[in-house]
Structure formats: C-alpha cells, structure tokens
Amino acid sequence: xxxxxxxxxxxxxxxxxxxxxxxxxxxxxxxxxxxxxxxxxxxxxxxxxxxxxxxxxxxxxxxxxxxxxxxxxxxxxxxxxxxxxxxxxxxxxxxxxxxxxxxxxxxxxxxxxxxxxxxxxxxxxxxxxxxxxxxxxxxxxxxxxxxxxxxxxxxxxxxxxxxxxxxxxx
Numbered sequence: 001x002x003x004x005x006x007x008x009x010x011x012x013x014x015x016x017x018x019x020x021x022x023x024x025x026x027x028x029x030x031x032x033x034x035x036x037x038x039x040x041x042x043x044x045x046x047x048x049x050x051x052x053x054x055x056x057x058x059x060x061x062x063x064x065x066x067x068x069x070x071x072x073x074x075x076x077x078x079x080x081x082x083x084x085x086x087x088x089x090x091x092x093x094x095x096x097x098x099x100x101x102x103x104x105x106x107x108x109x110x111x112x113x114x115x116x117x118x119x120x121x122x123x124x125x126x127x128x129x130x131x132x133x134x135x136x137x138x139x140x141x142x143x144x145x146x147x148x149x150x151x152x153x154x155x156x157x158x159x160x161x162x163x164x165x166x167x168x169x170x
Contacts, residue, residue, distance in 0.1 A: 099154055102161035111165060112140055119166035123158065130156050133166065 115136055122129050134149025148154065148162050156163070163169075 095154065096157065099148075099156055100159045100161060102148070108145075108165055109142065111168060112137065112142060113168070115140070115166045116168060119163050122163050123167050123169070127156060130160075130163070133163070137162070137166070 115133065118129060118133050118136060122133060130149050134146040136146075137143075137149065138146035145162050145165070148160075149156075
C-alpha cells in the first residue's frame with residue numbers, strides 16, 4: 001500500500017478485531033481510506049496500488065457493518081453482564097482466523113517440500129506432531145512459520161495455513 005491512509009484503515013480494522021474501541025476512530029479510518037482510494041483512482045495509479053486501497057476501504061467497511069449490525073446483540077450482552085464472554089469469543093474468532101489465514105500481506109517463501117509428509121500426517125489428524133513441524137521448519141530456515149507452529153497460545157485447526165502451505169494445499 002502506497003498511501004498511509006489505507007495502511008491506517010487496515011491497522012484500525014485489525015485493532016477492532018483484537019479489541020473493540022472507539023467507533024469514531026473506525027469511521028474516520030474508513031473515510032480516510034475512501035479518500036485515498038479516490039485519490040489513487042484520479043491519479044491513474046497502478047492497479048496494484050488501487051486494489052490495495054480498495055482492500056483497505058473494504059476492511060474498514062466490513063468492520064463498520066459488523067459493528068453496526070451487532071450493536072443490538074452487544075447491548076443485550078452488556079445488559080446481561082456478559083460482555084466479558086462476548087469479548088473472549090471475539091478473541092477466539094480472531095485467533096482462529098489468524099491460524100487459518102496467517103498474514104495475508106506477507107508473501108510466503110518457496111514451500112519446503114521435504115516437510116510435506118509430516119504436514120500430511122498432521123493434516124490427517126495427528127495434531128500432536130505440530131510442534132515437530134515447527135522445530136523442523138526452524139531448523140530449515142523458516143523461522144516465523146515455525147514460530148506459528150510452536151506458539152502454545154494457538155489452537156491449530158484443519159486448515160492451518162502453515163500445515164496447508166507445507167503440505168501443498170494452498
């Protein structure tokens with residue numbers, strides 16, 4: 001993304017996914033991302049930059065729509081004193097998305113095909129092997145991918161981006 005307004009929209013949207021805060025900040029980020037998208041379109045900037053700006057605007061729009069649509073359920077949860085459970089659910093959902101998609105803005109290195117048999121065993125259901133995959137990846141120079149597998153705070157699921165990537169199921 002070449003425009004800082006688009007980057008800010010993504011950051012604010014991510015912040016809302018992790019921990020809901022001020023809705024005005026999200027609206028402001030959306031407005032700035034929309035302005036960046038319009039500016040890039042008017043300047044006839046490359047498709048990649050325009051698409052990145054559109055993605056940032058879409059992220060802010062989706063987050064705004066989610067928060068608008070769920071305001072009634074949030075109010076009901078607050079009234080019942082269950083906002084803590086609701087926030088825990090949001091965190092669990094965000095962690096699940098991170099396990100499945102990883103960081104969509106970071107391209108993956110070439111796939112380590114030698115680790116595919118281990119990844120296939122994990123994919124088949126032997127999730128106890130995921131730390132072994134993490135260690136194997138780190139030993140072969142895939143540090144951040146290995147960190148993902150070794151993180152004790154992640155509940156890995158079928159569709160984990162690292163397992164799918166190593167197994168060639170992209």
